[in-house]
Amino acid sequence: MKIFNNITAPVQALVDPVTREHGISLFIKREDLNHPEIMGNKLRKLKYNLLAAKEQNITTLLSFGGAFSNHILALSAAGRIFNFSTIGIIRGDELESKPLNPVLLKAKQNGMQLFFISRSDYREKESAGFIKKLHLSYGNFFMIPEGGSNKLAVNGAAEIMDDLDEEYDLIACACGTGGTLAGIIEGAFRQNKKNTQITGFQILDADSYMSNKISSLVSKKISKGINWNINADYHFGGYAKTNTELLDFIRWFKISHNIDLDYIYTGKMMFGLYQLIKASHFKEGSRLLAIHTGGTQTAKLPD
Ligand SMILES: *Cc1c(COP(=O)(O)O)cnc(C)c1O
Numbered sequence: 001m002k003i004f005n006n007i008t009a010p011v012q013a014l015v016d017p018v019t020r021e022h023g024i025s026l027f028i029k030r031e032d033l034n035h036p037e038i039m040g041n042k043l044r045k046l047k048y049n050l051l052a053a054k055e056q057n058i059t060t061l062l063s064f065g066g067a068f069s070n071h072i073l074a075l076s077a078a079g080r081i082f083n084f085s086t087i088g089i090i091r092g093d094e095l096e097s098k099p100l101n102p103v104l105l106k107a108k109q110n111g112m113q114l115f116f117i118s119r120s121d122y123r124e125k126e127s128a129g130f131i132k133k134l135h136l137s138y139g140n141f142f143m144i145p146e147g148g149s150n151k152l153a154v155n156g157a158a159e160i161m162d163d164l165d166e167e168y169d170l171i172a173c174a175c176g177t178g179g180t181l182a183g184i185i186e187g188a189f190r191q192n193k194k195n196t197q198i199t200g201f202q203i204l205d206a207d208s209y210m211s212n213k214i215s216s217l218v219s220k221k222i223s224k225g226i227n228w229n230i231n232a233d234y235h236f237g238g239y240a241k242t243n244t245e246l247l248d249f250i251r252w253f254k255i256s257h258n259i260d261l262d263y264i265y266t267g268k269m270m271f272g273l274y275q276l277i278k279a280s281h282f283k284e285g286s287r288l289l290a291i292h293t294g295g296t297q298t299a300k301l302p303d
Pocket of ligand 1: 147149174176178179180181262265266293295296
């Protein structure tokens with residue numbers, strides 16, 4: 001699986017009136033450019049999962065997600081490209097009788113089998129009983145959790161830090177299920193980046209969920225060895241919730257930097273960072289790096 005050997009994403013400077021006025025050096029790492037289909041952090045998170053499945057000679061990958069899941073879309077593309085069968089267990093049995101939305105349609109075109117389950121079954125999806133039922137229905141498969149966040153994913157996401165040559169005072173990413181943030185914390189630890197603050201902008205409206213997730217994905221030693229925190233001030237009410245202020249910001253950012261942000265993840269992270277910059281939260285001369293985790297294939301604003 002060649003594309004995994006050399007994943008790279010360029011770092012670009014973001015110079016604009018806001019960063020200039022506050023004397024901030026802001027950069028963006030374009031993980032959204034790392035692959036046209038298995039875009040962004042999802043490529044990083046799938047890497048060691050796919051390698052493990054291959055090593056165990058398992059030819060079917062199964063995972064879970066909502067109807068707009070970037071993870072489901074990326075998994076379906078990875079299946080097509082690397083010859084795995086893929087099964088997507090999708091939240092919401094009411095969707096069964098409706099036309100597929102563009103995300104699920106693309107997943108299906110990539111060869112993914114889609115199964116819709118009720119919201120109450122979905123809540124139980126990680127229980128032993130439910131997984132046993134899945135095996136009875138679908139045979140042997142390699143299971144990847146919702147959002148792709150497991151230890152193998154953390155290992156892959158840690159490599160986001162590998163090709164950074166410069167030092168930063170802060171590295172920011174958007175977090176949904178926390179696997180990417182956990183990976184960046186792990187990567188920072190491997191590189192002994194004790195002076196870098198790692199900040200995850202939480203896009204779900206869920207107290208303490210994120211800290212618990214991070215504790216389940218990185219060891220205490222690593223968690224304690226790195227300065228990291230969760231910022232929950234910019235989730236705009238929760239998953240995929242937006243308002244005109246956020247959408248206007250995303251449009252301004254596109255005009256200023258010619259970079260698309262999505263309104264679910266990276267738009268909220270970047271909005272939060274700019275709010276903090278405008279509020280002089282960072283010392284003049286600070287060097288900040290935002291990770292562009294992708295997402296523009298599903299939640300880009302219309303042009
Ligand atoms: C899935 C996704 C995230 C969240 O990643 P987690 O590892 O689940 O926290 C962030 N940004 C984008 C663009 C995503 O698609």
